[in-house]
Amino acid sequence: MTINTQQNRKKLVILISGRGSNMLALLKANITNKWPAEICCVISNNLNAEGIKSAQSLGINTKIINHLDYNSREEFDEALLKEIDKSNPDYIILAGFMRILTETFVKYYYGRLINIHPSLLPLFKGLNTHERVLNSGLCFHGCTVHFVTPLLDDGPIIAQGIVPVYLDDTIDTLSNRVLQIEHITLVNTVEWLIYDYIQLNGNIVKIKNKKHKLFIME
Incomplete structure (x- = not known):
């Protein structure tokens, strides 16, 4: 795994499961505030997530990885991890992502995985x-x-x-x-x-x- 080391431009991936209002707030802030950041991809586990259309309307790459297509949480998380790593992100933002992630997944991204x-x-x-x-x-x-840890809704509080x-x-x-x-x-x-x-x-x-x-x- 190679972590992006560019200090002047951060790469973000956002995970959603529904309407994606927090995601949309981030996309708009990135434009309005002219952040030195690239939102590389919005990924959802839900085929009918409204937020995917919102992201597409703003020209953001999107991907749906339907958790129902996998036999276990481990298989789903492995597919999700592979898709995320294509973007080589600095941070992964869980913005209404309604899946409990495996310990392996969380430890792999520890310090880069953020939840609200x-x-x-x-x-x-x-x-x-x-x-x-x-x-x-x-x-x-x-x-x-x-920051996300393997325990549910746990981890160091940022804000x-x-x-x-x-x-x-x-x-x-x-x-x-x-x-x-x-x-x-x-x-x-x-x-x-x-x-x-x-x-x-x-x-x-x-x-x-x-x-x-x-x-x-x-």
């Missing part, structure tokens, strides 16, 4: 986070961008975004609010990665020239 999760980890790992937050009675919710929970919130209103802060948090995190602001030391992430790594929506 719709909760303030370590709270509410797994699915149905918005419903669980509402049922908990908490007054706040949010999202976490983190978090926080939103209030209102008394009249439903799952839909809360999820829409969290999605807005997801876009902000993920775009800023990827920008930090592109400009080499992020330092990973063990389980601790430090950001150069930043006093905090929290984004708050009132």
Whole structure:
């Protein structure tokens, strides 16, 4: 495996499973902010992922690797790994990628594999986070961008975004609010990665020239 060493232009691959709103936020930010970055490919495991069409409309290379075509997680991950490595990316962004990746896959890309999760980890790992937050009675919710480890929704936290929970919130209103802060948090995190602001030391992430790594929506 050869890792891209160009310091002035980062290569990214984005993995999605659905509508790809976080992916689209990254694609637009790359254009608007003129990042020194190339989004080489958007890959989905879902034949019907809406985000694939969105990426294609912006001229991004896309690929579908349907997990249903494989007999095991290991076989699927091997095919996914081979496709990703064609782009030789600096970072792989899991932007709503709804697959649990094998330990072999995660270790292969450790330090380059980034996930966004719709909760303030370590709270509410797994699915149905918005419903669980509402049922908990908490007054706040949010999202976490983190380096991926073999443990589910685990790994060194890079940044978090926080939103209030209102008394009249439903799952839909809360999820829409969290999605807005997801876009902000993920775009800023990827920008930090592109400009080499992020330092990973063990389980601790430090950001150069930043006093905090929290984004708050009132």
